[in-house]
Amino acid sequence: MTNDTVIEEPTQELLEREGDIAADYIEGLLDIADLDGDLTLDVKHGRAYVSVEDESDSLRVLSAPETVQALQELTRIAVQNQTGQFSRLILDVAGSRDTRRRQLEKLVDHAVEKLDDGASQASLPAMSSYERKLVHDIVAEKGLVSESYGDGVERHTVIRRR
Template structure:
């Protein structure tokens, strides 16, 4: 493998590498759930160049505290570090606990709709709160689906999306 092929492999992981990430994440998360004595079923998927791991359960409330958006984000970062330790590669893995990603998607759609209302009332742009890169990507996708443009501004933890008319 040439140096450029190695660089491309780091940038765009193969499906096999993403499946390996999912397996490493599942092993790590199973250990955490066992320690916390929480029942959960793990589902692995590969979509859009990322490994997705979902933790679900039929027992109402058993994942409740873990499904808090801040907790999911923290567990996702810990899981990514565990995956990196196992695979030796940076991971962009997405973790969902108890449907928290779908719930957050709906919350972000409401934020975008409120921003669009401000634009329709005459504002030139609408800034949203600082959020993770994954959430900003979702904002950009939602805004584009609604016929608006968006960009991210700021650095680090202060990076936030701004929506404008297309």
């Protein structure tokens, strides 16, 4: 007897519901903080995406990567409390995800310089699973190989040539 756990992909309907619940939660937080924001909901790659934008730059205070990560975790918990299902939703505040991707691209470029200088591999700092996924995508686009090592908050990515 095997102990393989089959993880079912969430349905489009569940992901849309997650987005709606998350949007309500984020709107409540914005109201408490007296901040304005326009929310956009989307479903892609098997995840609900919630983006919060504002023309006045008032959301800048919430767009630091650590803050967005914390807000995302709180929002996931709020969604899970209502759906009874683990949520993998992605939260973007004031373009924070694009900003973080650019930062990760620079980090990967620096690691590639180490490889160009003769290093056999280059380790990146520990980061979230979402950030590691972005790094793996960036590394693959550059024709290199990456693997994640470590556990929990110490999990990090190592880059090497093929």
